[in-house]
Amino acid sequence: MDQMLASKGSAGTDRSEPTGLHMLRATPETVHWGYFDASIAPALTVKSGALIQAEALTHHAGDAPDLMMDESVRHIYDTVPEADRNPGVHLMTGPIYVEDAKPGDMLEVRYLRMVPRFDYGSNLAANWGHLYKEFGEKERVTIYKIDRSTNLAEAHYAYDYPGLYETPGKITNCPECDRQRALNGVRVPIRPHLGTAGVAPDQPGRVSTIPPGAHGGNIDNWRIGAGATMFYPVQVEGGLFSVGDPHVSQGDGEISGTAIEASLDVLFQIVLRKDFEFPSPLLETPSYWIVHGFDEDLDNAMRNASLDMLKFLNEEQDLSKDDAYSLMSITADFTVTQVVDGRQGVHVKVPRSIFPTGKK
Numbered sequence: 001m002d003q004m005l006a007s008k009g010s011a012g013t014d015r016s017e018p019t020g021l022h023m024l025r026a027t028p029e030t031v032h033w034g035y036f037d038a039s040i041a042p043a044l045t046v047k048s049g050a051l052i053q054a055e056a057l058t059h060h061a062g063d064a065p066d067l068m069m070d071e072s073v074r075h076i077y078d079t080v081p082e083a084d085r086n087p088g089v090h091l092m093t094g095p096i097y098v099e100d101a102k103p104g105d106m107l108e109v110r111y112l113r114m115v116p117r118f119d120y121g122s123n124l125a126a127n128w129g130h131l132y133k134e135f136g137e138k139e140r141v142t143i144y145k146i147d148r149s150t151n152l153a154e155a156h157y158a159y160d161y162p163g164l165y166e167t168p169g170k171i172t173n174c175p176e177c178d179r180q181r182a183l184n185g186v187r188v189p190i191r192p193h194l195g196t197a198g199v200a201p202d203q204p205g206r207v208s209t210i211p212p213g214a215h216g217g218n219i220d221n222w223r224i225g226a227g228a229t230m231f232y233p234v235q236v237e238g239g240l241f242s243v244g245d246p247h248v249s250q251g252d253g254e255i256s257g258t259a260i261e262a263s264l265d266v267l268f269q270i271v272l273r274k275d276f277e278f279p280s281p282l283l284e285t286p287s288y289w290i291v292h293g294f295d296e297d298l299d300n301a302m303r304n305a306s307l308d309m310l311k312f313l314n315e316e317q318d319l320s321k322d323d324a325y326s327l328m329s330i331t332a333d334f335t336v337t338q339v340v341d342g343r344q345g346v347h348v349k350v351p352r353s354i355f356p357t358g359k360k
Contacts, residue, residue: 022046026055026072026093028079033059034088034168035206036198036215038236042097045238048272052096053265055117056194056246059091060261062171063122064143067156070118073263077169088209089168090196090218094242098272101239106273107199107232109241113267114192114226119146120156121248121262126165129257130339139165141172142182144260146248151190153249153260155182188249192264193225196245198281202235209244211343212294216281219292220259220338221347222250223285231273231282241270254338276316280308288349292337301346302334309348317355327354 022044024030030043046052061068062077069077076091085091098107125140126132132139139161144153159177198216201207212219216232224230232241243266250259283290291312293305309332313324331354337345 021051021053024052024054024093026057026076028076031076031080031091031093033080033085033091034209035086036200036209036242037206038200038202038240040095040240042238042240043094045097045099046270047099049269051267051269053267054093054243056093056243056266057091057263058246058261059089059168060122060124060258061263062169063124063141064120064174065171067120067143068118068122077171082167085168087206090209090245091169092209092242092244095200095240096270097238097240098270101234101272102237103202103235104277105234106277107234107239107241108271108273109230109232110269111224111226111228111266112269115265116146116192116248117263117265120144121146121260123256123260124165124258126257128340130255146190152187153190154185154187158182190248191222191225192248193222194243194245194266195220195247195259197243199232199234200236200240210341212341212345214280218245218341219281219345220250220254220341221283222247223283223290227286229284231278233278252335252337254340257340288351290347290349293346294343296343298336298344298346301344305334305346305348309350
């Protein structure tokens with residue numbers, strides 16, 4: 001990790017050591033469906049350095065309830081009223097209140113392990129997908145089966161969704177559907193990650209989980225998995241961090257509207273950072289620094305990612321802006337993260353290996 005981002009507390013002491021393992025199970029009392037909200041009572045309160053084992057549930061479990069639900073998942077679906085699942089769609093676990101976290105601080109979230117809860121996940125070719133009209137405004141569900149011994153997934157069956165998929169957590173009666181063979185044995189690597197995670201925005205009332213933003217939210221970057229570290233700008237006291245929208249595989253673009261949506265058990269560590277700030281969610285992987293940009297216009301999203309990467313290289317890697325701009329053009333890779341969340345996303349990555357020893 002970059003020396004300037006080495007974990008130090010406000011007094012300069014190391015705050016990265018674990019302070020105990022906390023279990024955060026998903027229950028009707030510890031989830032919020034479709035929104036972030038700064039007024040929610042915390043589901044868990046922790047100190048900096050805490051390890052948290054959390055249950056992240058998919059809002060697509062109803063696509064194959066016999067394969068993607070157990071008793072506790074069904075209890076949440078049965079208990080949280082459909083009228084209370086708004087204005088977004090994602091089923092979030094939390095929020096987590098971090099002691100002494102203040103606006104302007106950063107939460108460093110180290111994702112350590114992500115394990116599928118079940119052996120199945122769902123992909124929906126949705127009405128918000130990029131090519132919905134090209135497919136005659138048809139929505140189609142493909143259920144994938146995970147092979148844990150090989151970390152590969154293949155299509156189990158597919159069916160055309162009856163009607164319009166618009167109720168978050170809708171439970172379909174797929175045994176009554178026309179199940180079809182799909183993908184002819186094609187197998188894809190699984191890479192479990194969180195599509196949506198972040199802090200509560202500093203706004204009154206509910207904020208939809210659908211668009212990503214400075215708080216994090218629905219970034220849909222498959223690199224936010226085990227071994228990655230995210231830095232989220234704190235916007236309200238305590239941060240109020242939540243996780244949800246778990247995936248087991250997704251491509252950049254997420255073009256059909258969804259990934260392979262599947263519940264995950266997630267182990268992560270939260271470290272409070274008061275020694276630096278950054279305007280947008282910053283991702284560190286073993287190989288790259290990755291900056292995100294968002295906007296309803298894809299060109300503006302790329303511009304925002306460019307400006308924040310310029311800031312990162314200038315302030316955290318000690319490059320002049322001229323040098324940083326040159327470096328970005330010759331080594332940075334810009335990629336469309338997703339085009340299906342209303343507010344579109346672009347991420348730009350710079351390899352850590354190019355920096356001098358001690359600056360990685």
